Amino acid sequence: MKKFNTEPTAGTLTEQLVAQLLHKPITTADRQRSALHVIDWLACVAGGATAEVAKAFASQLTFINNSAATASPQATATALWQGKTDWQSALQYNAALGNVLEMDDVHRSSILHAGPVVIPAALAMAEHCQASLDQFLDAVILGYEVTIRIGQAIGRSHYRYYHNTSSCAAFGAALAAGFLLKLTPQQLVWALGNTGSRTGGLWQMRHEDVMTKQFHNAEASKSGVQAALLAKAGLTGPAAILEGPQGLFAATSNDATPEKVLATSAHWLMHDCTFKPWPACRHAHPAMDVVIQAFGQNTDVDLNENIESKGLKYKDLSVTVQQINIGCYQDALTFCDRPEPQTVLQAKFSIQHAVACLLVFGEPKLWHYQAEARADKRVAAMRRKITLFLDADIEANYPTHYGASVRIRLTSEPHTISYQHQDTLGDPERPLSQQQIMEKADYLFKHNGLTLAQRQQLLSFNWFSQNDLSALTQLLLPSSEKTTKSVMHQATQRGAHDRD
Structure with a gap:
């Protein structure tokens, strides 16, 4: 087991990280980048909703929606193109589908996909807290940042057995949710500590023809949000969860570099992410x-x-x-x-x-x-x-x-x-243009069955002309002409033989 320096410092890694990130300014350009990632994720969820795995998660959503317990004002969260439900149900469904098509954004050196875990957590809590659009976009930026930093620090040995997106992006979900819940710095540290204490996700699924990857993402997103909510209620958590003698790095890596958690950059690390142009890993x-x-x-x-x-x-x-x-x-x-x-x-x-x-x-x-x-x-x-x-x-x-x-x-x-x-199309050195990102999104929205009008509303959405999150979420509901059941049925029937 590799040992890390635990001598007294200005604070633990999570304490210093929280202090650092909360004081870093977010610009309009950063929010514009965040909005691109949100659109890309929404399109990936839309495309993924036609896949077989979506049926399992949709069945849970339908069951919960039909129960008496949730036919109440608690139905404040949006399950994408399915309808309103409680935040837990919406989060599970949304977080499960963003990676189905293998077209979600990726960060190279951390070897993970922050979007499918962080964005649904931020969306669920933004609706829960009635946050503004800017606050939602800021939460996404913060969630990506902590996800990528921990992913870079944890080392390649971790990736040999662990699904980095699951093990590291759970921290991003916790920070995004905690920011929207207006947690104190101490509460944010607790949330990160408790998230890390149960994080994981094993690669054994890659040796079998199973749907576990979507379960990983859904559970990572849910656990991060739950840790933030419990921290707000007073649940304490370990501050040295990363570098401690029995913390994440010691337990799951033999080549971690803890200093990378606090390595500063002139820009938010979201800007270093890749937009994937094609299906496939x-x-x-x-x-x-x-x-x-x-x-x-x-x-x-x-x-x-x-x-x-x-x-x-x-x-x-x-x-x-x-x-x-x-x-x-x-x-x-x-x-x-x-x-x-x-x-x-x-x-x-x-x-x-x-x-x-x-x-x-x-x-x-x-x-x-x-x-x-x-x-x-x-x-x-x-x-x-x-x-x-x-x-x-x-x-x-x-x-x-x-x-x-x-x-x-x-x-x-x-x-x-x-x-x-050396670098592949979509990477920062060879980036997709905004037009290419939008063309990809349009293709995936169309694959889901969204009408031309629906697609145009989403692709032309002005993120900065208003600050009301509901202006976005109302575009993510099923059309009035279709019931939730018929949307899923028609999308599934089209299946993957669509050659558009």
Whole structure:
């Protein structure tokens, strides 16, 4: 067990962190960035609501809504596009769905997704406390910050067994909720301490075809909020939960760097997050991107387009590509080296499948991970042509940079093409434009079945012309023409074969 310095200082890590963050100014530009993350998360939830896992969480939501106990003024929280309910039920549903499509934002060096855990916690408590839009956006910023700092500090050894999003973003949910509840600095420390005392989330789920990841996110978000509410009621918690002799770092990591919790930055770390352009695990994106770049730099083939609409020249790729060797960092191999995926989930965690679909279909779409695409003979043949290996140069730069290298052999000129990149599309060094983020959101909203008018209202929402949170949440309710049940039914029936 690694020991950390516990000599008396100006305070424990959580005490110093709370003091530091509460005095850091938040600008209009920071809130604008926060709003982009909220829109991206809302779109991911909308798209995720069509997935099979959503049925389980929706069934709990329906059961609770139909009970006499909640047919009351307690129904103040919004379960997205389902209706009003109590905050616990809304939070569980909303927090479960943000990561279903593997299109949620990500922070590289902390190797986690803050949004699916922090934003639903902030939304539930903002509605509960009748907070303003600005307060909601500020809570999201603070939640991301503590999540990312603890994720950076906890070390890569933690990620070997623990789902960082679950274990670290729970702290973000607690701070976001505590800020909205107007907790004192001492109460915030208690909330963080109690959150950390039960946090976790094991990766065993990645070895089985299960839906546990969504349960992780929902529980992490709920536990953070619950810890904040209990702290407000006087429940004390351990201040040295991070660096203590039996704290989080000692118990779950052998390479933690506690000083990173207090490392200052000129900007809020939310600005360092990546917006994901495509479905699939982020560890698959560097390989996808490097193949796109290799063809784009060396041929006239644009894999960002719909190949099936471009004629024989593009369709010939399934024949002309002989072999593809992709160099990756170790975590990409650990999570995404899967040459024969059998399920939707496995396909999203398969570099071979993601790249094969690029070469057969072009622009990545949600349906590429469904049975139809997995069984496509051209895709299956292409998967078998792809081999992965550990690239020492790429590994040396990870997790600060998510890169990949590729060497492709073709039957025609040029017979060999190669490419290597250090940063992937969507990363801060190669960011998506605001228009691209909005186009992604529109695609996911449409996948859910939102009308053109509904999509336009959300995408053009003016976050700064008013400060009333209800102006946003009223756009997140089911349309008056549809019951909650019919919304879920129609979305599920459309399923994932939507090729829009």
